[in-house]
Amino acid sequence: DTGVSQDPRHKITKRGQNVTFRCDPISEHNRLYWYRQTLGQGPEFLTYFQNEAQLEKSRLLSDRFSAERPKGSFSTLEIQRTEQGDSAMYLCASSLARGHLVQYEQYFGPGTRLTVT
Amino acid sequence: GIQVEQSPPDLILQEGANSTLRCNFSDSVNNLQWFHQNPWGQLINLFYIPSGTKQNGRLSATTVATERYSLLYISSSQTTDSGVYFCAVGSGNTPLVFGKGTRLSVIA
Numbered sequence: 001d002t003g004v005s006q007d008p009r010h011k012i013t014k015r016g017q018n019v020t021f022r023c024d025p026i027s028e029h030n031r032l033y034w035y036r037q038t039l040g041q042g043p044e045f046l047t048y049f050q051n052e053a054q055l056e057k058s059r060l061l062s063d064r065f066s067a068e069r070p071k072g073s074f075s076t077l078e079i080q081r082t083e084q085g086d087s088a089m090y091l092c093a094s095s096l097a098r099g100h101l102v103q104y105e106q107y108f109g110p111g112t113r114l115t116v117t
Numbered sequence: 118g119i120q121v122e123q124s125p126p127d128l129i130l131q132e133g134a135n136s137t138l139r140c141n142f143s144d145s146v147n148n149l150q151w152f153h154q155n156p157w158g159q160l161i162n163l164f165y166i167p168s169g170t171k172q173n174g175r176l177s178a179t180t181v182a183t184e185r186y187s188l189l190y191i192s193s194s195q196t197t198d199s200g201v202y203f204c205a206v207g208s209g210n211t212p213l214v215f216g217k218g219t220r221l222s223v224i225a
Contacts, residue, residue, distance in 0.1 A: 033212065042203050042215030043160070056212065089158050093213075103148035103207045105165035111158045 002026070004109035006092050012115045013082055020078045021112045025094030032075050033106060034067055035091040043091055049075060050097055082116045089113050119144045123204055123216035130194050130223050138189040138219045140204030148207040149180050151189050153200050154218070160203070163189070194223045 035043035
């Protein structure tokens with residue numbers, strides 16, 4: 001049983017460039033979450049999917065951020081026109097979901113560390 | 118939204134000592150998780166404990182949902198226990214909300 005995987009693990013980019021990160025969840029999990037973590041803080045929720053449906057995206061930090069999960073398996077997070085303030089660790093997590101009342105355990109990937117120069 | 122407070126923010130222990138980390142939350146939840154973040158940033162699941170008590174080796178956790186707090190106990194601490202411990206809570210379709218963490222340093 002493989003855990004959540006993320007690619008790349010590290011990304012250095014110049015301000016103004018676009019970047020895309022990939023997350024592969026645990027295979028039987030139907031929920032997939034994206035979080036951002038800055039230095040000294042806990043992870044902060046960005047968006048999540050149940051299967052291919054994006055159920056919450058109001059927490060995405062700006063319209064430069066977008067996420068997709070086209071076939072309900074892997075997901076991508078894209079940041080357009082990167083800014084230095086986007087430098088952070090981007091974490092992906094997955095979980096099972098049955099109904100809307102109970103929240104099951106989330107498992108996190110190793111993260112993608114983004115540095116914008 | 119739900120507020121999560123963790124205490125203490127920093128803790129320094131001698132190897133072999135015991136410790137208790139606390140997590141207070143402001144609303145009812147049906148998900149509470151404790152994580153250990155290693156120096157490489159990986160969040161390692163310690164406990165999924167929306168209520169009750171669980172034990173795993175030297176670690177144990179208790180959540181008293183009616184009083185909105187959870188405790189993580191570390192016994193006979195080792196240097197490999199160093200890192201940041203996060204509590205995170207959620208409910209239904211609300212996202213996990215993380216506390217700011219407790220930074221633990223265990224010295225030999």
